[in-house]
Amino acid sequence: MxxxxxxxxxxxxxIAGAPSVRAASSEADFKAAYAAxxxxxxxxxxxxxxxxxxxxxxxxxxxxxxxxxxxAAVASSREAEALAKASIFQATSEKEAWKALEIR
Amino acid sequence: xxxxxxxxxAALALAALAFxxxxxxxxxxxxxxxxxxxxxxxxxxxxxxxKLEDFVNGPYSMNEDMHKQWEEKEQFPPYDxxxxxxxxxxSKPFKNGKSYADCFPNGGIGIRQDYPIFDQKEGxxxxxxxxxxxxxxxxxxxxxxxxxxxxxxxxAYMAFTSxxxxxxxxxxxxxxxxxxxxxxxRYFYTRRGQLNFSCASCHVQNxxxxxRAEILAPALGILNAMPIYRSEWGGMGTISRRFTTCNSQIxxxxxxxxxxxxxxxxxxxxxxxxxxxxxxxGARP
Numbered sequence: 001m002x003x004x005x006x007x008x009x010x011x012x013x014x015i016a017g018a019p020s021v022r023a024a025s026s027e028a029d030f031k032a033a034y035a036a037x038x039x040x041x042x043x044x045x046x047x048x049x050x051x052x053x054x055x056x057x058x059x060x061x062x063x064x065x066x067x068x069x070x071x072a073a074v075a076s077s078r079e080a081e082a083l084a085k086a087s088i089f090q091a092t093s094e095k096e097a098w099k100a101l102e103i104r
Numbered sequence: 105x106x107x108x109x110x111x112x113x114a115a116l117a118l119a120a121l122a123f124x125x126x127x128x129x130x131x132x133x134x135x136x137x138x139x140x141x142x143x144x145x146x147x148x149x150x151x152x153x154x155k156l157e158d159f160v161n162g163p164y165s166m167n168e169d170m171h172k173q174w175e176e177k178e179q180f181p182p183y184d185x186x187x188x189x190x191x192x193x194x195s196k197p198f199k200n201g202k203s204y205a206d207c208f209p210n211g212g213i214g215i216r217q218d219y220p221i222f223d224q225k226e227g228x229x230x231x232x233x234x235x236x237x238x239x240x241x242x243x244x245x246x247x248x249x250x251x252x253x254x255x256x257x258x259x260a261y262m263a264f265t266s267x268x269x270x271x272x273x274x275x276x277x278x279x280x281x282x283x284x285x286x287x288x289x290r291y292f293y294t295r296r297g298q299l300n301f302s303c304a305s306c307h308v309q310n311x312x313x314x315x316r317a318e319i320l321a322p323a324l325g326i327l328n329a330m331p332i333y334r335s336e337w338g339g340m341g342t343i344s345r346r347f348t349t350c351n352s353q354i355x356x357x358x359x360x361x362x363x364x365x366x367x368x369x370x371x372x373x374x375x376x377x378x379x380x381x382x383x384x385x386g387a388r389p
Binding site for chain 1: 139142143146289290293294295296297298300302304305308309352355356357359365
C-alpha cells in the first residue's frame, strides 16, 4: 500500500471514529434538548396532533436523565423533538391535503 | 435501533405528505346532501352485491364466513348483559325522582336515529352520550365515563329501542351547524398519528381488507351499530371508545372523549349514513 493510500485510510478511520471521542453530554445539554422537545410537542398539541411516540420518547429522555445517563437523555430528547416537528409538519400540511382523500 | 425506526418512519411520513399534498383550493361551500349521495354511491359501487342496509353490519357484510359466524353469534349476543343493564338503569329514577325519560323527546324511546343533534342554543353538536351525561348532571347525578360500562349500557338500550329506524340527522339552517359538519368531514379525512392514517385510510380506502387479523369495516353505516361488544376489548364500547382507540392505534394521542372534534366527526359520519337503519347494539370481532 502506498504512503498516500495509507494516509488516506488513516484519515477516514479518524473521521469515522470521531463521534466516539465526543465529550459526554451534561445535565445542561439535556435540559436544553428536553426543553426544545417539550416546546415542539406543545405546539403539536395546539394543532391537536400529538403522537404517542413523541410522548413515549420524552418520557424515555426523562427516565435516562433521572438515572444520570445524559448521553441517552439528550439523544432521546432530540429524537422526541424530531418526532414532534414531524407531527407539526403533518398537521400543517393536512390543513389542505385532506381534501385529496375526500369522496366527491 | 429504536431511534432509527422512529426517525425513519417520521421521514417516510413526511415524504408521503410531500407527495399527497394537494394545491390549495378556493374555499367551497359544503353541500351535505351532495356529500351523502357521493359517499353512499362510493360504497355501493365498491360493493355492488351489498344492499344499502347491509352496510350497518360492518365487516360481517364483507366476508361470507364471518357473516355465518355473526348469524350464530346473534343467537346469544354478547351485548345482551349490557342491554339488560341499560334497560334497568334507564327505568330506575334518579335520587330526585326524575329519570332519563324526562330529558329526551318521546321519553328517550326510539330516538337514537336522531342523534347527534345540532343544538342551536349552544351552537354545537350534542351527541347521545353527551346528552345522557348532561341529563345525569342536571339531575344531581355524577357523569359516567364516556367510553364503556354504564354509558355503553344506556346507549345500547336506547339503540335497541330504535332498531330498524333510519338515521335521520338534521343540519339546521345555521352557519354554525354547517361549520360543525365541515369540521367533522375534515377530521375524518385528515391524516394524523405517526402512522399517517386518516379515518378514511382504513374505512374508505380499504374496507373489506385485512389489517392484521381484522377485516376493516366500511365507514358507511359504521355508527349505526354502536355501541358494540368487541371481542378485542373483551367488553362493550361506545362511539367515544371507538374514536379514541382508533387514534391510539395510529399512534396519535387521542383527544378527550366528547371533544368538539369528535362531536363534529360523529355528526358528519352519522349524516352521511342517513337512511341506513340503526342496528345497535352490535358485536364485532
